[in-house]
Every structure is written in structure tokens, then in C-alpha cells.
Amino acid sequence: MDKLREEKLWKFLMIVSLAIVVGSLFMVISVIVWNGMPALSLSMITQTPKGGYYLGKEGGILNAIVGSLYLAFGSVILALIISLPAALALQKDYIGKTRLAYYIRLSLDVLWGTPSIVYGAFGFIIMLYFGMRASLLGGIIVLTILQLPIMIRSMEEVIKLVPNELKEASYTLGATRFETTSGVVVRQALPGILSAVILAFGRGIGDAASVLFTAGYTDSLPRSLFDPVASLPLAVFFQLGTPFPEVQQRAYASALILLIIVLALSIASRYLSRKFAKNIIR
């Protein structure tokens, strides 16, 4: 009887936790949709801000949408190029068991926990040193640094789960370490690697503090890597800061657009992940 009561208590606790998770997510989304839906229009996503936009006049936030996509995709691609080899090097077949790997992991964990404003300030100082002004390139680089620890550590975790027998199978066929890593390990870990990329993408596109100084903000579309560029989180921030209710509503609409982008990408990644998972060994 006691066991049964214990079981019931645990079940109750689990239901409460799940309710808190689902409930808070539902509340966030409904507030954004409720406030943002009325302001969402075609001009919102097809036009850049016209004169007086922040006073409630015409225009849209195409500048921020385009800017955020550039920043997020640019930084994710750059971070992926650096992270994948780094995560693979942290396998036990390479440097995984050394003291060096221990310190690399430790520093990545610290970086993961570092507030993004610190990255922004760091990027700003470096840019000042080189005489650069706020630009798309600056934003991409700082976001890349922000995403590296997330990507490398999550990739490393999934790469660690690749069964040893699979690697042994490849080695016994006469494959080298590199052939085994690229032909077997990456294949087996591909769905997990994709999840790591999406995790980093979400963090990158949603971050305001790190791009505040480094990418800047502008009402026009960027024409080169060296132009300043707007971003959705900052668009939300600036519009919410105005005293006009109609502009504040547009802030919610901007947040809604951000949400839709992240949702679309998550769904796409799930689809891709299932495709990649077809061959993996469970």
C-alpha cells in the first residue's frame, strides 16, 4: 500500500512539472500572439521602416528579419565549420583523454555560462582596436563565438554515444582513424549533430545583447558585410521601449515572427533528422 502511495506521489509530481512547462510555454506564446497578431500584416514583413515608423507611421521590419537571418545563418555556418572538427578531436581516439581536452571542456563550459553581453563588450573592444564599426561581419563573428561552446559540447556528447563496436568494425576493415571518423562516426551521430546546430541557431537568432554593439541597428537593408545590420531581438527591444501602444504592438508582432522562424527551422530539422536517422544503429 505504501508503495502504491509512493507511486501516486511521483506521478502527481511529474504531472505538476509537465503542467508548469506546458503552461508557461502556452502563456508566453498566447501573450505574443494575442498582442502581436493585430499588428501583423504583409507590410510588416515586406517593408523597411519609413520615416516616423517608430511614432506609429507606415513601414515594416524587413530590415530586422533580413538582418537576423543573415546573422544567424552566417554565424551558424561559421560555427559549424569550427565546431565539428573540434568536437571530433575531443573523441577518445584523438585527444579526448588528455589533460588538454579536460581544460578545453572546462573552458567551453565556462563560456557556455557567460552572459552574452560580455561577448558583446568583448567584440566591441576588439572592433574598436581594429578600427571597425558595427557591422554584419562583426555581429556574425561575435555570435559564432557565442555559439561555439554550445555546438562543440552538444556535438561531443552525441559523438561520445557512438558505440565502440562500430568504430572497431571500421578499423578491422583497414580504415584509418580519419576514415572511421568521417565514414562511420559522423554518419551515426548525424541526427545529434543536427540538433546541436539547431540549438546553437536558436541561441544565435534570439540573442540581443551580443549584437547590440557589434552589429548595431539600422533601418535599411545591409548591402555588404561591412554595413551595420538590424536584428529581430533588438527590434522588439526598441519598439517596446516607445510610449506608443501601436508601436508596442508591433514589438509583439516582431517577436511572433522570430518565433515562427525558430519553429519552422525546428520542424525542418526534425524532418531532416528522421531522414538521417534511417540508417543509424540503435
Next chain:
Amino acid sequence: MKSHISIRDVNAFYNGHQALKNITVEIPQKKITAIIGPSGCGKSTLLKCFNRLIDLTDGASVSGKIIVDGIDILNGSIDVTAVRRKMGLLPQKPNPLPMSIYDNIAYGPRLHGKPDKNELDRIVEKYLKIAGLWDEVKDRLKSPASKLSIGQQQRLCLARGLAVEPEIILCDEPTSALDPVSSQHIEQGLLKLKNDYTIVIVTHNIHQAMRLADYVIHLYLGELVEHGPANDVFENPKEERTRAYINGTILTDLKIDKEVDLKGNPCPYNFVLAKQALHELSKGKVLKLVVDDPLAVTEVPRGMEADGNEVLSVKQINKTDWEIVIQKTE
């Protein structure tokens, strides 16, 4: 009898524990050689020395010489991938690669050359046929290898190993994870292959060794006890320890500290009584149980192992009764 692999003074250590002691023996060419012995006797370690897979084990070191085709493969400066290519491995548990059936077979040939599509098709078909898998998979070569049954997966691993054109096939208890029918498939496959390959099979199944082997090597606790043509070893072993192992009485020299008769006790009472009996013994002592409950035959050893004790043997002694020998290590 022509020798293919000659092993000279091989010693192997795992973190200071000696797993192989001065092994010197010749493995004949184009014959099936069975390495027999109880678990933990160094059989698999010896096999891992042949393809240098032991290099990948943490804290392992090997000394001595293993000469194949005139080359010492334990020499640190040789090309390990070339050595491994010469030796196909059939593992204990099938380990298909995370790709299609076709790509599993093509993986090896693609590593070692740039065969064109037609050439690859031919290779895939040839080796799947040799492994006796072609008829079952020819219509779904592009489907994932993981979808095959475990017995089919093992034959796929055999075909994959053969596709890199090795001279030697190493088998590490290749049928221990398989059902009897699949095991028979693998055994028949190996018998067919022995005209073209040198086969070394590690097994703790004496009957399998008797069915397959031309030559037998008996290891016990890392030492070479006896080796010779299968007929001589099985019918007229020179060593008492070999005779005892073949008769399934390897434990005769083991002192039984306590014997408990649990006949007539159903589960879980027999387990509880066994646990009590073991509790009264000190560490390292050996307990012999006699049970007649069929459930206990599997469940008692499993429970004892889960508690950290070592099950030394489980043996049927007559029509209804089983003997379980457990060493207290916890």
C-alpha cells in the same frame, strides 16, 4: 602442415594484469584453428593481438612477435591498416555500420581503391552469395543494415569482412549471440571458406570446436596448456587440464566450501536461501547449489551476478537437477 601465423613469446598486459603468458604456437594455413578455454583465459586477447585491435584498448600492452607472411605484425613501425586488411573479423555481436546493406559491403573496397559502380555491384553480389545472404536481401540492398535480423546481420558482417579480400578470418565467439539456426548458417559458411582462408575461431563451446576445428589451442588463465590437431586433442589430450575442460569438469580442482541442496524450493525462496548461504561465507569462497526449478537455472545465476558475485559454472547433472557454482567476490 604449413604455418600461416606464428606466435612467439607473446605476453599481453592490461594495466599490469597479465592476460597472456609466453604464448608460442603456430597457426596452420587454410585450416580452422579453434582457440578454446573458459571465459577470461585470454582467448579474445590473443585474437585482438592478431589484428592489433588491442592497440585501441586502454592500458593494454603486448610484447613478443607475431609473424604473418614474414612480417612481425606487432612491430610498431608497420602499417596497421594493411595488417587489419589481411584479417577479417567476425565479432561476438554483429556490428553493421550505420548505412545500407550495399554500402556495408562496399565500405571496405571503397577504402582501399576506387572501384567503379559495376565493379562494386559485382563485389557486393559475390560476397553476399558466399555468406549465404544474397537470396534474402537482393531486393532490398538499399535498405538499412540495421533492419536485418541478428543472424542476417552476422552473415552481413562476414560478407563485409570478406569483401576486403583478407587471407585470415578471425572469429570471436561468432555464434554466441545467435539462435541455433543462424549459428548453423555461420558454421556452414566457415566450413566452406576454409579451403581459401586461414580461419581462427575463439569459442567456449566445445561442441562447436569439435564440429569445426582442424587444429586446437587450449588456453587457461593466459597460459598455453595444449595445442595440436583436433583429433589428437579431443580424443587423447596430453594434459589433464585439457581433459578436464573437454569433459566439462574444469572445476574439479576448485575447492567447494559449501554445498546447499535447494531442490523442491520454488522461486524466489531458492534465491533467498542461496543468498543466505553465500552471506555466511567469506570473500573468495565457493558455494555449490543444486536446484531443480527450471526458473532458478537462469534467474539464480543472474541475480548472483547482479550482486557482484562470480558464477563459475551452471551445469545439468541429471534429468531434473542443475548444479550452480558461485564464487563470492562481493
